[in-house]
Amino acid sequence: MFDNVLLRDALFRTVAAALLSDFPNDTLDLPPAHDGGVAPPASIRRAIAYMEEHISEPIGLVDIAAASRLSPRGLQDAFRRIVGVSPTQYLRSLRLSAARADLLAADLVHRDTVSGIAHRWGFTHVPRFAAAYRAEYGEYPHETLAR
Numbered sequence: 001m002f003d004n005v006l007l008r009d010a011l012f013r014t015v016a017a018a019l020l021s022d023f024p025n026d027t028l029d030l031p032p033a034h035d036g037g038v039a040p041p042a043s044i045r046r047a048i049a050y051m052e053e054h055i056s057e058p059i060g061l062v063d064i065a066a067a068s069r070l071s072p073r074g075l076q077d078a079f080r081r082i083v084g085v086s087p088t089q090y091l092r093s094l095r096l097s098a099a100r101a102d103l104l105a106a107d108l109v110h111r112d113t114v115s116g117i118a119h120r121w122g123f124t125h126v127p128r129f130a131a132a133y134r135a136e137y138g139e140y141p142h143e144t145l146a147r
Helices: 005-020 042-053 061-068 072-082 087-105 114-120 126-137 141-145
Strands: none
Touching: 005 114, 042 061, 042 072, 042 087, 061 072, 061 087, 072 087, 087 114, 087 126, 087 141, 114 126, 114 141, 126 141
């Protein structure tokens, strides 16, 4: 399990998130997301491009912030204000989309599995992956795989 760099990175991020959740704060109470009427700033476009280019790599907020030329906190604030979600939520959505593409293209003859595809995209906990997938696409991953 620890051979896969995405899984190892996700495990460390999960541990860090668990530790940080013990110290909640309200500093990110921001106005609603932007309606999309104006092009996003260059920093947001750089962040999105970086995430798309490095989707299969173990990147995190610090890496994305460096690519966007903002501080991590500045990127989080700007991303929530402009895009409506955090950068890490956006990255998770990109990875869910990639997993869906793999599930749709999967070959049962070659024994592609939901857990194998989930792990390929950095999702360490398959039941949570399935719940997030269902919330996003309205069906469970195994239903997509069976098509």
